Amino acid sequence: MLTETLKKLETDGLIERKSYNEIPPKVEYCLTELGKSLMPHIEALVRWAQDNMKTIMEKRTARH
Numbered sequence: 091m092l093t094e095t096l097k098k099l100e101t102d103g104l105i106e107r108k109s110y111n112e113i114p115p116k117v118e119y120c121l122t123e124l125g126k127s128l129m130p131h132i133e134a135l136v137r138w139a140q141d142n143m144k145t146i147m148e149k150r151t152a153r154h
Contacts, residue, residue: 104128 096119099105104125110116121129 099125 096105096107100107103122105119106122108118108120110118
């Protein structure tokens with residue numbers, strides 16, 4: 091599953107993959123400029139989740 095996701099992210103231009111001809115095999119991934127452009131949005135989503143986690147958990151607990 092991780093391999094498929096990484097391949098899709100690479101195909102979409104969000105990450106770059108660099109492989110090294112070593113034993114054991116070594117692979118590195120890094121964000122492209124396009125991938126880096128997502129960071130402010132991801133950070134905003136994380137802040138929203140942190141700000142609302144207590145309410146969300148209370149509603150989940152109340153439902154059971």
